[in-house]
Amino acid sequence: MSDILGYKGKRVIVSGCYSGMGAATAKLLVELGAEVHGLDYKDSSVSLASFTNVDLRDPASIEAGVAGIGGDVHALFNCAGLPQSFPPMDVMKVNFIGLRHLTEQVLKLMKPGAAIASIASTGGLGWSRRIPTNMELVTTKGFDAAVAWCEANMETVREGYSFSKENVIVWTQYMGAHLIKQGIRINCTLPSPTQTPMMAQFEAAAGKDVIEAATQPMGRYSTPEEQAGGMVLLNSALASIVNGVVFPVDGGFMGGVATGQVDLSVMMRGRPAPAAAQ
Template identity: 40%
Template sequence: MWSVKARFDGRRAVVTGGASGMGAAAAEALVGLGAAVTVLDVKPPTSSTVEYRQVDLRSRASIDDVVGSLDEPTDTLINCAGMPQTFPYRDVLACNIAGLRHLTESLIPTMPAGSSVVNVSSIAGRQWRKFRDALSPLLATEGMDEALDWIDAHPDLGDPYVASKMAVNLYTLNRAPQVAAAGIRINAICPGNTTTAMSADFEKVSAAGVLDQMSSVAGRSATPEDQADVIVFLASDLARYVNGVLLDVDGGFCAAAETRQLARPGN
């Protein structure tokens, strides 16, 4: 029964950011488990086993166009697309939270009972409670245009990547109980240091040794496949009673940080 519940036969999965990194790994895993996968990205994927639609998550018009082109209901939505803080402030927040929310809210009304959404957040967003009051007005905006206007009026949120991931966490928690009555689940993974194309960007903005410390408990950084396996689990019927969860996938780093055990055992 476990193997049946892990499969996605007859289901349509939409994966943003599916051309590379965690998104590509998740798309490949979903195809292998029987899903029909549509990748939404600014660039085409290398895989020939997925359908591709170009989208720019910073643009409401681009999102609306791609949503209108989807001719089948979406059973699984994986929001992997994101931009690091080396990009302009508005672009990062537009893509990582305003665009993510607009796409998700556009698809939810068409999703049948039993569907699931998995957002890719980050352990960088763990402090969302401290910034709830600052970020809640952003999530209270109606529609993407209003969200972008709010972002333009608030250039003082600090690191836009961190702010966007805190907002993704808060959005996930807010919406999970609201869509439960329709039989839809929304969860998020919070990756730790993971080797992807964005790793070089994170190295540019991180203090010396920070990324190595984040990998010190597990002894290595995560691979995209490490993250994709958890994404697929949360999207599957194996996690059918899991809703509104922010799941750290960091090799134990946050546990070690909170208990002051950052040095690896024996060192």
């Protein structure tokens, strides 16, 4: 029972391992005995089996990075992300389009029993109100087609962050029904606001009071290590039948909303929805 999570000796990929939740996830996986291969736009200080500089805005960079890792991959952790302070199309490419393209490349290296976990956000909770629109983008074929769809629908994309996270959520649920037929699972997390290097940008973009409202009922920001725990659990052997799930890692925020115990008034003032930093 010493390896109850099942990571010892497993080959895993972590995108966004430079800082925040991605760095915390990579460190935890190393501690659990996994062979961890990292991808990021900036160099990582984590003790990894390999590290490759990859730009999720560039499909060729993604393809080269995955090809360089090669071999069997047992789990993928999509942790890379940009806040809404970046250009909208950069945000869309990193947070969804590049994430999807990376996953599609890694899937070629996966066999039954493998698993994928991605970081979404409470900022994407509008997905349930416009599933047909999300499905238009989610079902595009290839990186370029997804970019073209976004460029033709910038009034929907807007600042990029909320829409990108909506599509991570919808795509995860859509792909769950397909990949499980291959014995591969896919899930995503909904983090509460998390104290990472990007938090200052989230507070500036949405308003600190709006971000802090999403810390209810716990009353504090989560830590990257706490968020890493949720990601690692989803891809573990213990979660062998957990699939297509949007998993709140939020100290009770979603439960509080559902039962009327969270005051949403601050978040409903016309500002962007609160977002969990990565």
